[in-house]
Amino acid sequence: MPLSPYLLLPRASYGQGLSAVTPARADAEPASPDRAGATAAPATQDAQLLAVPFGADLAPEIDLPLPAAGLLAHYAATGAAGEVVEVPVANGDTVGRVLLYGVGDGSATDLRKAGAAVARRGKDKDAIRVVLPEGPVAAFVEGALLATYTFRVGVAKSTPTVIEFVGDGAETEAEVARGDVVARAVALARDLANMPSSVKTPAWLAERAAEQGVTAKVWDEEQLRSGKFGGILAVGQGSVSPPRLIQLSYEPEGATRHVVLVGKGITYDTGGLSLKRGDSMKFMKTDMAGGAVVIAVLGALASLGVRVRVTGLIAAAENSFSGMAQRPSDVITQYGGRTVEVLNTDAEGRLVMADALAYADAELDPDVMVDIATLTGAISIALGKDLGAVFASDDDLAAELAEAAESTGERIWRMPLIDDYTPALDSTVADLANIEAGSTYGAGSITAALFLREFTGKRPWAHLDIAGVGRSSADEGIFSKGATGYGVRLLLEWLSSR
Known part of the structure; x- marks a missing residue:
């Protein structure tokens, strides 16, 4: 399917390894379907972007140049669904980036919109790590995956971005799996309709x-x-x-x-x-x-x-x-x-x-x-x-x-x-x-x-x-x-x- 592959990572480690350096993935194996029909991805060495919902506690490893509340006030951020504030962070001798994203009222509609906005910001990157919001996570996952959809006859232009969703618990895992199934069904319908009629x-x-x-x-x-x-x-x-x-x-x-x-x-x-x-x-x-x-x-x-x-x-x-x-x-x-x-x-x-x-x-x-x-x-x-x-x-x-x-x-x-x-x-x-x-x-x-x-x-x-x-x-x-x-x-x- 022409959607980004993804991983589900434990929340405890989400701030580790944030880097602005493109990870070397020459040895990575291609994505392959797992038993549930989801697409599993090879683990990336580092995520180039880290996305965190407004109001979430940041991992202690992440040192923002200003407190999050001050940054949001500086950018006049309202927390609307799809709103993204990008912040540079120090990571050793490199500079990483954190995306603070709005979730609106937390409804499925707003989370779907938020997921799409975050994924689009990472489209040209090798990987993006996304801390999942509270609420209907499946809708957020749908939005993120569908925003990465591409259709091209022949060789793809580039390797798709790996999305590393961060969250804990069986309920979250089930929600992510549901969002994946639905998004890939939509992608199949798009593929069939987009296929040239010569084929x-x-x-x-x-x-x-x-x-x-x-x-x-x-x-x-x-x-x-x-x-x-x-x-x-x-x-x-x-x-x-x-x-x-x-x-x-x-x-x-x-x-x-x-x-x-x-x-x-x-x-x-x-x-x-x-x-x-x-x-x-x-x-x-x-x-x-x-x-x-x-x-x-x-x-x-x-x-x-x-x-x-x-x-x-x-x-x-x-x-x-x-x-x-x-x-x-x-x-x-x-x-x-x-x-x-x-x-x-x-x-x-x-x-x-x-x-x-x-x-x-x-x-x-x-x-x-x-x-x-x-x-x-x-x-x-x-x-x-x-x-x-x-x-x-x-x-x-x-x-x-x-x-x-x-x-x-x-x-x-x-x-x-x-x-x-x-x-x-x-x-x-x-x-x-x-x-x-x-x-x-x-x-x-x-x-x-x-x-x-x-x-x-x-x-x-x-x-x-x-x-x-x-x-x-x-x-x-x-x-x-x-x-x-x-x-x-x-x-x-x-x-x-x-």
Whole structure:
């Protein structure tokens, strides 16, 4: 994973060996996974930076030029989350540096922000030693690790910074391990979404999904045809890379509840014959971000001890254009027999997901279904780039997801399912149209959600539209330019709490 490796050190020794000299690591062995799936790192000779939360007692070896309180007052430091005051300290004949960092109100949101700020200050260093704050340590670890995320095809630019977390006790150890599992699941989702589509075909995505340590089943194009998955086939027929339906199954002993997660897996989206503009097409390698989230979530459930049975469905296809591509005005038959008039081939995500939802309803008998997709540009206009959307047929489910979103900082806003808008999807030649047919409503994200609802069999269901939050344009906080992995932390928290 492209995150910094880390160690957990005892608190008693955190001030020892602080140095401004780059440690010699020529003999260090590469990081390797341990039994829990965390990444262990070779011990560094010295940490180049030491980070300590505001108000913490400093180790006696650390001799600040002024008392900590005086330094903070000098810099007008308030202790806000993400605030960092850098102080030089003497260390023999060298000069080391201490980072005093703010933790805000100590909430998970503020500690996640603090962890990211501290890790970013150490990004160009060989190692940084971080005294853990009090409170929800897992969130701090998530923030620190996610802030170090990089994606690069080929050789990495440099050796990643080793983060040496300092803390004591079994509870702290468990919190650090949880933060690590969650951060690496998010990194996996980012990796999958950031991978160029010249590599990332539906078959490639299915191979990566099968590596997650859960039971995998994959339908190839012939099996999709015999199974009558008309939506996935129609979207994928214009590409030289055939579509796939991927099923991942996590079945812990004693589970009594069954959740199905459905992810949009469009590995590249040209818009098909309803061709996108060039500027809009540049980012379409991440149009399978929802599918990436489902894969990453399924891979992390065992490490977190989730006791719910979870089935993940990823409907994967490349939406391309050719002489074989579907045309506007084509009528397709979705899984289960509903017919759909395709008025816009760039509204393809709902076609592949409709097959997966209908299959889940007919064959898997879930207690609840949640889908996640970069589905509509309209949601970005409605909510911007910082809020995901949730549409839900069940108030309790919507409330549970909102609570998980608040806890993880992956904020959502509930959007309405307005039944009066359903006639916008009427077709004169099929059961449904895939977009508003000559409608005056102009509510593209709502009608897209209403389209998906038609295939859920009236089961409790929620739809997460992450088109606005699935990509970041800046390296800031826990995010790096590119895919964000939005939804992994939210869904893991929701499933862990059920």
